[in-house]
Amino acid sequence: MSVDISILIVSYNSENYLKACIESILNSRTNYRFEIIVVDNHSSDKSVEILTSYEGQIILLVNNYNYGFARAMNQSVLKASGNYILTFNPDAELSMNAIENALNYFKANKDVALMAPVITSSNGSMHYPNYNLNTFEPSSTLRFFADKFSSVKVDDKPKEVNFVFGTGIILDRLLLNNGKLYPEDTFLFWEEYYLGKQAQKLKKTVVINPKFTISHHRSVSFKFNKEKMEWMQKLILPYGYFVRIDEHGKLLAT
Template identity: 30%
Template sequence: MISVCIVTLNTRKYLKRCLDSLPKAFGSLNFEIIIIDNASNDDTVDLIKECYPNVVYLKNNKNLGYTIPMNQAISIAKGDYILQLNPDTELDANSISIQIEYMEKNQDVGICIPKIIDGNGDFQKSSRRGVPTPWATISYFLGLSRLLSENVFFTKYRLEHLDENTICEVDAVSGSCMLIKREVIDQIGMLDEKFFAYQEDSDFCFRAKKANWKILYNPASKITHFTGKGGSKTFPILSLFEWHRSYYYLYKKHLSNNYSKIFNLLYAFIMIIKLLISTSIYLLKR
């Protein structure tokens, strides 16, 4: 059985599309659905009661971010596979059964993700990732990886130089549709709750890879992710802060020992400046 774990916040319309697409995505496979609601006020609870009575639905009293609620779902999941899924996704027919079949045939693959496109049909480059070293991250922030997408020197984070239609092993994948073998969680534990939201998926993948599990991008199937509809826009300033904080915490946890204390302070300063610029741009656009 596969356990579908979803964290939602005021995404009633998109959540319905997501849930309606699940049966065809699994084919003949058995699955359960667990939804953790971060105190939505858009009548999500009525939707679940009326249309999806078999869904396991738990509602928190406040917004706990992404990582804590996802761990809530994982902790009660019964499946041999865990599918972390964003509520603003829509799955193609057999998109998950194809991934399960591949993972069953490749026992050393612990985490897999299908091809993810956005609402316009464009490939979401951030769904597969390399290691976010300072240079890789800065190249991404400055747009160099987009402008020089064929040059691996500038594309080490989002891996733009790789063919989006070719299966490949990567360092990390997005949690928007991340399929995980239960054995991986049993071995390395659940998500690190110091990540309020963002980059908890990369951290989990890095830990899995250190435990000798392979992480695969497998475009044999695809899903659509309507980016930004999953609740992050409900608290935009908080989302901006946590996005930048998570990038730095990931760096501090996995990469900072490779650099001097002076460089680490400089990198923290760069992240603060980036946060201030992003926040200012957002406020000016309001």
Template identity: 30%
Template structure:
């Protein structure tokens, strides 16, 4: 068997049509790079697995009988992969032009770089998703993001959320972390850090992954390479549920890398941030002679409740 240069790993759950479009774009954009595609289906009920078998016989399919989450499913595929490099790719993405070649060429020619990621565009193909290149979370950055102070003061770096909203993300640079929606890594380093941490079911898995990868080399944001990311198609839940998942995953990250007291402090930050957020929403709506949106108030209350469950 010919050993591929790149193993592309896609973890999918109930996104059949997006997954089809994603795989088609991979083969169109692969250029001269040899690759293998591994899809891990997390117990989809929309016949995604059957579609893969029928339409993409070259794709290696792993079928789980339940949803194992992002980290565990990726680890399954890593153990089956043969490439020198691994490209982790969300199923609701589309590769633009020769972006796989560009990522591969860059990491191949820069030995100090162990992870590289592209610019990620919204469905309009124009606006940038700023989570494609970020910094690591701290209590202050989480406070600014959760309270939405970062939105009101987005041009001031010291008040920025982890997405670095003051930066337009149009230039390439070394960065702390990139989005797990699309990141190319050296497999030997992925194995060295013992793969993804399976304590994360969804969210912050890429934050933890990049945090540990950074101990072995540099991470680079390559703005010339581009993909489209439809976003959140494998996690269709209410915004409230997604925020709670994000908070819980961030708590796990803080507890693991900063200690128990830091993670408990994070719960206090969530509570305080929602109090500030409520005040800001109230002031804004009083000026407009409107009642605060019910959905925002309910979300604030749910996050405060989460923060009060100290453990």
């Protein structure tokens, strides 16, 4: 039986969050058919044990090495059969009507190919993971970086933006490039910007939809606070830097 949306999760040492994440998806109130595909990126905790307990409810792929987010996502895409793809973090949870509201909007707005949710953090604050770029040309000094961005405030209506970042992004399968979701020479952060550029090339619209909501605890794979993670994305994404991790666990922008 075909599915409408494939929900893809890349997990790394996420044992404290996985059950709530999976259960939030399984408990969704929707008439759309969905599948859950999880790639574990060589976790050293009990993540695989937890995921194995959902046999028959999820498709599980277990790597023997941490290949990074992009490659692991592409692994899951190869198994995905949905017309739409939702990229999801293991420390995030869907609201009850998230899938229903998101896909209803896609069906009614054929020009939209990429959508992000409004995100509620663990302290109850709301985050709108969207940015418009005033220019795509890099500046020579850091003091100009902040001028490159204008965050779009969202009320109760969807808003069009240049690109979106963070968990919960839904895309139309037409954004796939030769069957892949992301270029594999990246490790983190650049992937979402790439999707925005793909949508622009196809003359499709990118939106943030306030009726599509999720909750997100934090980044469990890296020891950064939330503000530092967001500012790293803002500074790195539009300039095409690739973020990798060296053998000592340090982040490298190349």
